Amino acid sequence: MEHYYQPEIECASREQIKAWQDERLVAQVRHVWDNVPYYRKKMEAKGLTPADVKSSDDLHKLPFLTKADLREAYPYGLVGAPLKDCVRIQSTSGTTGKRVVAFYTQEDIDLWEDCCARAIMAAGGTNEDVCQVSYGYGLFTGGPGLNGGSHKVGCLTIPTSSGNTERQIMFIQDLSATILCCTPSYAAYIGETMKEMGLGPEDIPLKAGIFGAEAWSQEMRRDIENTLGIKAYDIYGLTELSGPGVSFECSAQSGMHVNEDHFIAEIIDPETGEVLPEDAQGELVFTSLTKKAFPLLRYRTRDICTLTREPCPCGRTHVKMQKPQGRTDDMLIIRGVNVFPSQIETVLLNHGYSANYQILVDRVKNTDTLDVQVEMTPEMFTDNLGDVSARQKELAEGLRSMLGLTAKVTLVAPKSIVRSEGKAVRVIDKRKI
Amino acid sequence: MTVNQISVFLENKPGTLTTMTGLLAENGIDMRALSLAETKDFGIVRIIVDDVYKATTVLKDGGFIHQLTPVLAVLIPDEPGGLHQVLEVLRKVEVNVEYMYAFLGGGDVDHAYMIFRVQDVKKAGSALAAKGIKLVNQDSIAEI
Numbered sequence: 001m002e003h004y005y006q007p008e009i010e011c012a013s014r015e016q017i018k019a020w021q022d023e024r025l026v027a028q029v030r031h032v033w034d035n036v037p038y039y040r041k042k043m044e045a046k047g048l049t050p051a052d053v054k055s056s057d058d059l060h061k062l063p064f065l066t067k068a069d070l071r072e073a074y075p076y077g078l079v080g081a082p083l084k085d086c087v088r089i090q091s092t093s094g095t096t097g098k099r100v101v102a103f104y105t106q107e108d109i110d111l112w113e114d115c116c117a118r119a120i121m122a123a124g125g126t127n128e129d130v131c132q133v134s135y136g137y138g139l140f141t142g143g144p145g146l147n148g149g150s151h152k153v154g155c156l157t158i159p160t161s162s163g164n165t166e167r168q169i170m171f172i173q174d175l176s177a178t179i180l181c182c183t184p185s186y187a188a189y190i191g192e193t194m195k196e197m198g199l200g201p202e203d204i205p206l207k208a209g210i211f212g213a214e215a216w217s218q219e220m221r222r223d224i225e226n227t228l229g230i231k232a233y234d235i236y237g238l239t240e241l242s243g244p245g246v247s248f249e250c251s252a253q254s255g256m257h258v259n260e261d262h263f264i265a266e267i268i269d270p271e272t273g274e275v276l277p278e279d280a281q282g283e284l285v286f287t288s289l290t291k292k293a294f295p296l297l298r299y300r301t302r303d304i305c306t307l308t309r310e311p312c313p314c315g316r317t318h319v320k321m322q323k324p325q326g327r328t329d330d331m332l333i334i335r336g337v338n339v340f341p342s343q344i345e346t347v348l349l350n351h352g353y354s355a356n357y358q359i360l361v362d363r364v365k366n367t368d369t370l371d372v373q374v375e376m377t378p379e380m381f382t383d384n385l386g387d388v389s390a391r392q393k394e395l396a397e398g399l400r401s402m403l404g405l406t407a408k409v410t411l412v413a414p415k416s417i418v419r420s421e422g423k424a425v426r427v428i429d430k431r432k433i
Numbered sequence: 434m435t436v437n438q439i440s441v442f443l444e445n446k447p448g449t450l451t452t453m454t455g456l457l458a459e460n461g462i463d464m465r466a467l468s469l470a471e472t473k474d475f476g477i478v479r480i481i482v483d484d485v486y487k488a489t490t491v492l493k494d495g496g497f498i499h500q501l502t503p504v505l506a507v508l509i510p511d512e513p514g515g516l517h518q519v520l521e522v523l524r525k526v527e528v529n530v531e532y533m534y535a536f537l538g539g540g541d542v543d544h545a546y547m548i549f550r551v552q553d554v555k556k557a558g559s560a561l562a563a564k565g566i567k568l569v570n571q572d573s574i575a576e577i
Contacts, residue, residue, distance in 0.1 A: 376442045376475075376498050383440035383502045383550070384531065385470040385477055411475050413444040415496050 002251060002314050003121040005153065009261050010118060010316045014309075017317065020261050022055040024289035029053045029062070032295050035080040038073045039065070039297060056264060059287060060275050065299045067100070067329075070240065075101050081293040091139040092239040093338045093403065099139075102239050103293035109148065111290055115245030115259045116149025122250040122257070122314070123208040123233040125179050127154030132175075134168055134182035134190070135213070135336075137161045141243025142213050142336065146181040149245065155179065162186055165193045172204050180209045183336035184216035184224060184232070188366030191227030201229025210235050212244050213336035215324065217432070220366065234323065240299055241286055247321050252313050255320035262290045265319060266298070267307055270328045281306045283328050284321065302329045332361060332427065334368045337405045341426045344372055344407075347398045351391075352380055358417050363431040370407040372399060375414050434558050434568040435503035437485045438548065442498040443476040450478065453497060457482070460491045465574055466536035466548055481506065481536070481548060483575040505549040505558055506574060508567035509535075516547065519566055526560040528553055538577040546577070 004010050012020075030050045032039050042063040043049070052061055070078065079086070081103070088104045104112070125131060131150040135142030143161055150157040158171050162182065168190055171177060180187060187209055194204070206228055212235035224232045236256050237244035246263055247256035258265045266275055267282040276282045284305040288296050303324035312320060332339045345355055353374050360371040372395075380391060392409050399407040418425065443449045450469075457464065466481040482488045485501070492499050509515045523530060531550045538546050546569065551557045558568060569577070 376444075378498050378500070381440075381442050381498045381500055383438065383477060383479060383500055385472065388442075388475070388477065389472055411442075411444070413442065413449065413496065414498055416444060 003124060003126055004315075005118040005121040006114065010257070010318065012261075012317060014317060017260050018056065021264055021289065022057075024261075025056050025059060025264065025287065026050075026053055028287075028289050028295055029297065031292065032080060032297055036078055036295065038069070038077045039063075059264060059266065059298070062287075062298050064273065064285065065296050067300075067302070070100050071098050074098050078296065079103050079293060080291075080295040081105050086293045089139075090141045090144065090239050090243060092141070093340070093343065100239055102242075104242075104291075105293045108242070108291050108293050111262060112145060112242040112245060113148030113152050115242065115248075115262060116145045117152035118149075118259065119210055119233070119235050119245050119248030120146070120149050120153045120155065120179065120181075122248055122316075123179065123210050123231070124251070125150075125153050125155055125208065129153070129155045129178045130158065130176055131155035131179040131181065132158040132160055132168070132171060132177040134160050134162055134180060134186060135244075140336075141237065141239050142181075142183070145237070145243040145245055146210065150179075150181070165190055166197070169194055169197065169199065169204070172206060176205045178205055178207050180206055180228070180230070182209075182211060183213050184211040184220055185214060185335055185363075185367050187211050187224045187228065187232070188220065191224060192365055195227070201227065204228065206230045208233065210248075212236055214333040214368075223366070236321065236324075238286075238299075238301060240294070240296055241288055242291065246286065250312060250314035250316055254312075255308060255322050257312070257316045257318040257320055258307075260318045263288055265307055265321060267305065268300075270300075270304075279306060279308060281325065284324070302327050302331060304328060330427065332359075332429065334361060334370050334405060337403060339370070339403055339405065343402050344399065347395070347402050348372075348374060351395050351398055353377060353395070356414075356417050357426070359427045361427065361429045361431060368431065370403075370405060371410055372407050373410045373412050373417065375417055376411050377414070434505075434562070434570050435554050436481055436506040436548070436569065436571050436574055438479050438481055438502045438504045438550070439485065439488055439492070440477050440479045440500045440502060441492060443471075443478055445471065445474045445476055450476075452495070453478065453492070456491055456495045456497075457488060460487060462488045462491070465538075465577060466534065466546070468532070468534035468548070470532070479534075479548075481574060485571065502550065503554050505551065505554055505561070506569040507547050507549060507561060508569060509545050509547050511544050515544075518564075519547070519549075519561065522560050522564050522566065523549075523551070523557055526556055528557040528560070 086103045091099045137143030209232045233249040235248045237246040247258040264287040266285040270283040284301045284303045304326045356375040358373045396409045463483040
């Protein structure tokens with residue numbers, strides 16, 4: 001039996017969804033015009049006023065927002081509500097060291113948690129379930145989002161956060177967790193650890209998993225499903241828009257329903273910015289319809305994706321997006337964390353190394369690995385092994401603090417990193433996703 | 434009274450040390466002493482050579498990162514307590530030895546040479562000299 005959190009919304013007619021979008025977009029454009037001077041200037045530059053947006057059909061007229069805008073407007077430039085009405089921030093890494101900081105009013109959090117609740121119920125969750133949230137809690141949106149959604153569904157929620165894998169398994173067993181929320185690579189890791197402990201899928205009561213924040217293949221899905229004895233569901237989101245739950249998978253497991261009462265999804269040509277017809281592949285762009293504290297209009301995700309409106313057997317009517325097929329920028333997602341090569345470069349230069357480096361990303365036993373190879377420089381070299389090792393450690397620590405991720409640092413001989421003509425090959429991603 | 438040690442950065446992968454020794458061989462540079470310190474992914478090879486200028490030039494041209502460090506080359510009598518006597522002197526003047534390594538000189542068999550890397554070469558050098566312990570300088574290294 002299919003479960004819905006808000007069936008009247010999730011299964012609304014296309015006309016009804018369009019009507020919500022029309023009304024909410026008009027109101028949102030007015031809200032942004034009145035409260036976000038940064039975006040108002042962008043509209044004015046295109047000769048637009050709120051009167052030009054009469055329905056969602058006029059969306060294409062509006063200017064885009066990009067990660068560069070977020071950086072320029074950091075930290076308050078895109079905030080649309082008085083700070084006294086904001087109750088929380090969440091944050092993710094930005095392109096050059098400055099982080100993306102997104103703001104929420106209490107209502108924003110409420111609506112975000114609704115979206116996560118829809119995802120949990122689409123995965124079969126009800127108030128009878130025990131939901132273990134093994135996403136990180138804190139600035140990362142994964143933990144707080146699914147935690148809130150789990151409360152809304154009425155699940156008994158176990159906020160383990162990530163890490164301490166044997167304890168995770170102990171809770172799953174002792175408290176009979178039926179739903180697991182985490183990154184797919186962590187789910188795979190939990191599976192590996194179970195095997196090492198001599199445990200199989202029959203030893204745990206889990207029935208479903210909600211996994212997101214990084215790319216994963218169908219093969220990995222089958223792997224996790226077999227090792228944990230569950231059905232594995234994908235979930236998608238961005239901190240800029242709220243967090244996980246912008247879209248989510250249903251029982252059909254064939255794409256993620258976008259919560260269209262809160263977000264309008266568009267696919268554009270990343271070169272020209274033109275909106276592409278249905279089913280075309282292009283860059284995914286989102287407009288937030290209901291968020292007040294951080295109301296982004298036409299935010300370019302840089303994810304390459306397709307949308308489909310084919311009727312879904314689950315009964316939901318909201319448009320489905322396919323798993324992102326890649327990126328239009330150089331962002332890497334490593335163990336669920338966004339990593340930009342430029343961030344790594346900043347750390348290297350700050351530590352006195354040259355900008356000759358290479359980033360090797362791989363997936364070993366379903367866990368992403370990050371190896372930063374740096375060319376040794378005469379300035380950084382001494383005859384003392386301890387000194388050089390200490391510098392290597394300092395650099396690894398600097399990377400950890402910038403990225404929020406452990407990276408291995410390998411010092412290599414000068415000129416050993418291949419110089420290419422033109423654009424340097426900074427990233428070698430060996431993962432097969 | 435010091436000797437210039439050349440320390441070379443070596444990435445830990447097959448053939449890097451061979452490339453370096455090949456470079457020195459091609460250029461007719463004679464190594465008097467060598468010691469290797471390594472971690473899992475890189476190493477530092479420390480060498481004492483007959484011609485420091487030439488060696489550093491060819492290493493630089495060969496793309497090797499290196500550094501010169503003044504070290505003490507001490508002549509140690511080949512007899513029981515020979516090394517101990519030297520270390521005692523350094524202990525008394527509170528000079529810490531960061532690392533050391535030994536080599537044998539040419540046809541001479543009644544003594545060995547030992548390289549000492551210390552923070553304060555001046556203090557250590559004069560303390561040793563005051564005790565009549567023989568130090569070798571860069572010029573005589575070439576002649577050993």
